[in-house]
Amino acid sequence: GAGVSQSPSNKVTEKGKDVELRCDPISGHTALYWYRQRLGQGLEFLIYFQGNSAPDKSGLPSDRFSAERTGESVSTLTIQRTQQEDSAVYLCAGIAENTGELFFGEGSRLTVL
């Protein structure tokens, strides 16, 4: 596709359930970020993938959060045993390496009841 695709666009879940969010970056974008944005707040770094290098997981808020990416393709962010404080929009972004520009997806809005 032409842009970064994220799914689902909206997810409502019950506290304690697991959720999986998906990001399909632009082809050729070897680096990928996940950010969390709570309502009215800024962009909170979660994790960074660069090619086949070990990801930088330093922003993951707890061990309930994990993310995977195989090569330069799709990435998934998994949140286990969701809590109400996990409610937020989760954004992924790929980098155009020739310019350094980040291309963001539209985000996955997660609501934990």
Add this chain to the structure above:
Amino acid sequence: QQPVQSPQAVILREGEDAVINCSSSKALYSVHWYRQKHGEAPVFLMILLKGGEQKGHEKISASFNEKKQQSSLYLTASQLSYSGTYFCGTYGSGGYNKLIFGAGTRLAVHP
């Protein structure tokens, strides 16, 4: 470490100018600027690299003072379409790694 943005919010009349500042306590390699409209994804405005160069996008320009470890975004003759939240992002060292964004500056432009 998160860059610090100021002011937190700005209200303008169409045609007025504004400056948004972004500063860091650590050495900067580059500064990114993004704008996010309500309910939308952030959109790239520009990147500034070490060297104090100034860049422009429409009537929006920015400067980067590496000695002061800060960048400023200048919005000239503001338009209604400039409304949104502006974020600066910094890496702090060469290459692409953890890009950390400031808390954002909310800009509202009224007719």
